[in-house]
Amino acid sequence: MSTLNSAHVTAIGDRTGIVGMAPDGNGSFGSSVTLEATITDPDHMTAEAIVDEPHRVCLYSNAVHGNVDVAPRLAVN
Numbered sequence: 310m311s312t313l314n315s316a317h318v319t320a321i322g323d324r325t326g327i328v329g330m331a332p333d334g335n336g337s338f339g340s341s342v343t344l345e346a347t348i349t350d351p352d353h354m355t356a357e358a359i360v361d362e363p364h365r366v367c368l369y370s371n372a373v374h375g376n377v378d379v380a381p382r383l384a385v386n
Contacts, residue, residue, distance in 0.1 A: 323347040325343075325345040326345075328340065329343075341379070346383060
């Protein structure tokens with residue numbers, strides 16, 4: 310169960326999604342997504358949870374799990 314609450318949402322600054330596609334080495338193509346967030350919270354563990362928790366429970370993230378390489382990336386201000 311998550312320990313995040315609505316107060317943590319105000320700590321999120323810029324958010325960016327970067328989608329990539331490249332040959333997978335087997336004659337097909339593979340997809341990747343980088344979810345990048347800038348957090349203004351000085352507590353690094355809380356900042357990581359803010360980025361990781363939505364990815365863990367997201368319907369889309371769960372649907373593409375194992376088929377699309379998704380990498381949450383964190384920048385802390």
